[in-house]
Amino acid sequence: MYELDLNKPVKVFFCGIGGISMSGLAEILLSKRFKVAGSDIRDSELTERLEKLGAEIHIGQEASNVSDDTDLFVYTAAISPDNPEFSKAVEKNIPMLTRAELLGEIMHGYGTAVCVSGTHGKTTTTSMVTEIFIKAGMDPTVTVGGMLKDIGGNLRIGSSGNFIAEACEYTNSFHSFFPTIALILNIEEDHMDFFKDINDIRASFKKFASLLPADGTLVINSGIEAYTELTEGLECRVVTFGTDEGADYRATDISFDDRGLCSYTLHRKTPDGEETEKIKLSVPGEHNVYNSLAAIAAADAAGADKSAIVPGLESFKGAGRRFEYKGEIGGVTVIDDYAHHPSEIKATLLAAERYPHKRLWVVFQPHTYTRTKAFLDDFAKALSMADEVVLLDIYAAREKNTVGISSADLKDKLDKKGRKAVYFKYFDDAEAYLLQHCTAGDLVLTVGAGDVYRIGEHLLGK
Numbered sequence: 001m002y003e004l005d006l007n008k009p010v011k012v013f014f015c016g017i018g019g020i021s022m023s024g025l026a027e028i029l030l031s032k033r034f035k036v037a038g039s040d041i042r043d044s045e046l047t048e049r050l051e052k053l054g055a056e057i058h059i060g061q062e063a064s065n066v067s068d069d070t071d072l073f074v075y076t077a078a079i080s081p082d083n084p085e086f087s088k089a090v091e092k093n094i095p096m097l098t099r100a101e102l103l104g105e106i107m108h109g110y111g112t113a114v115c116v117s118g119t120h121g122k123t124t125t126t127s128m129v130t131e132i133f134i135k136a137g138m139d140p141t142v143t144v145g146g147m148l149k150d151i152g153g154n155l156r157i158g159s160s161g162n163f164i165a166e167a168c169e170y171t172n173s174f175h176s177f178f179p180t181i182a183l184i185l186n187i188e189e190d191h192m193d194f195f196k197d198i199n200d201i202r203a204s205f206k207k208f209a210s211l212l213p214a215d216g217t218l219v220i221n222s223g224i225e226a227y228t229e230l231t232e233g234l235e236c237r238v239v240t241f242g243t244d245e246g247a248d249y250r251a252t253d254i255s256f257d258d259r260g261l262c263s264y265t266l267h268r269k270t271p272d273g274e275e276t277e278k279i280k281l282s283v284p285g286e287h288n289v290y291n292s293l294a295a296i297a298a299a300d301a302a303g304a305d306k307s308a309i310v311p312g313l314e315s316f317k318g319a320g321r322r323f324e325y326k327g328e329i330g331g332v333t334v335i336d337d338y339a340h341h342p343s344e345i346k347a348t349l350l351a352a353e354r355y356p357h358k359r360l361w362v363v364f365q366p367h368t369y370t371r372t373k374a375f376l377d378d379f380a381k382a383l384s385m386a387d388e389v390v391l392l393d394i395y396a397a398r399e400k401n402t403v404g405i406s407s408a409d410l411k412d413k414l415d416k417k418g419r420k421a422v423y424f425k426y427f428d429d430a431e432a433y434l435l436q437h438c439t440a441g442d443l444v445l446t447v448g449a450g451d452v453y454r455i456g457e458h459l460l461g462k
Contacts (some may be wrong), residue, residue: 002072002095004102006032006109010071013094014038015085017057018047022076024143024155025102026050031157039065039085063088070094074102077171078398100173103143103165108178110141111161112302115177117208118185118221119201120344121291122166124283125185127319128295129164130156132312136304140164146338147320162302167208169201170194174208181301182212183219183294184230190341193370193399205230212236217301219294222247239301241293249297251279251289260284260354266296279310283318285351321453323351327460331440333357334456340367340449342378348447349385357443362386363430363455365448366394366407373405380413386445388437389414389421390430395450431458 017038023046037056073089107113123146139158167174214235222242241249251264321338366372414421424430
């Protein structure tokens with residue numbers, strides 16, 4: 001595989017440069033004085049930004065866009081082999097890397113690379129680690145899967161040797177990374193269009209953990225079933241977090257204020273015994289206690305000043321689409337959340353239960369057909385925690401409906417549980433229903449990984 005040297009800039013072509021992840025990687029290389037070119041099917045704020053930074057941008061994908069002086073060709077999984085630019089790169093024998101492989105090569109150039117993995121909580125925990133590093137003056141380069149207000153988006157380019165990134169298990173993409181500190185937040189069934197079963201998923205995470213060097217650190221949730229099977233044979237240091245007595249980083253005295261924000265006592269094992277500290281979070285939900293414990297452990301492993309932990313966590317007000325307050329209209333509060341797995345929905349609704357409201361509405365847009373079919377009963381169980389459920393059509397994303405599933409099936413499951421749900425094919429009809437039936441004091445959650453957030457924004461007149 002092609003090895004990138006950040007100290008030896010070359011010319012890199014990005015096929016699909018306008019994507020949020022690809023554009024971020026392109027910007028990092030531009031900051032390292034690489035020559036960057038790329039194409040996309042349409043222009044956008046991201047392509048315009050890259051152009052202003054010196055990138056050569058082509059709108060439309062043609063073989064002629066790939067010049068003979070291209071040293072490396074980068075592409076995403078969405079690019080097919082018959083793409084004219086891809087074909088040109090193959091014909092010219094230009095070295096090629098996937099997006100994930102390039103991300104791995106970039107982080108390989110940093111002394112400390114923190115990679116945050118897990119079925120849930122990656123974006124939030126990555127953001128928490130980022131906030132602590134910034135407060136500690138560690139000036140990290142960061143790539144995160146959501147929008148973080150304090151860094152002005154999903155990318156931060158620092159000037160230190162510290163790199164922080166999400167590490168997604170889908171298609172085993174995180175196997176291309178070079179972590180020095182790796183976090184495994186949790187492991188559950190998901191992405192069943194790729195993985196065979198939970199054992200296949202566990203094997204993927206085990207291989208990810210094995211990427212750590214002997215002087216690296218694995219931070220792992222002690223609540224993961226048989227987690228020692230994943231750590232067995234590792235040469236690196238293993239640090240655990242959780243609420244059980246044996247965890248290296250654990251939380252006790254968990255409490256919530258009138259907005260559902262968490263506080264707890266941190267217990268940190270040290271060579272001399274145990275240290276305790278009061279932690280106050282500025283985000284709701286007990287799941288964020290676990291996320292913050294993992295972030296603290298990672299910061300300690302990286303040598304962050306411990307005095308930065310409390311202010312770092314207090315300053316984190318949440319990432320975009322993670323229990324994000326959108327506004328209020330007619331006394332009805334609208335909050336948006338990216339939750340698209342039953343466990344995530346449960347955690348979001350538990351957080352919402354502690355948020356001031358009269359009735360709790362959830363407007364849910366399932367994400368992908370395979371996930372909806374695989375977890376139909378679990379979705380119904382999680383959604384039944386709400387007072388009112390509004391269902392939308394499944395957001396297909398990368399899939400076609402080859403499994404014969406629809407949101408009407410989820411409605412039937414909810415009806416059988418005695419939780420009346422309504423299903424709308426069109427957003428306009430769902431919005432009209434909400435406007436007619438929501439009353440002052442209600443809390444409306446728009447939930448899903450697709451474009452369901454638009455409903456809340458339309459209700460608020462945005």
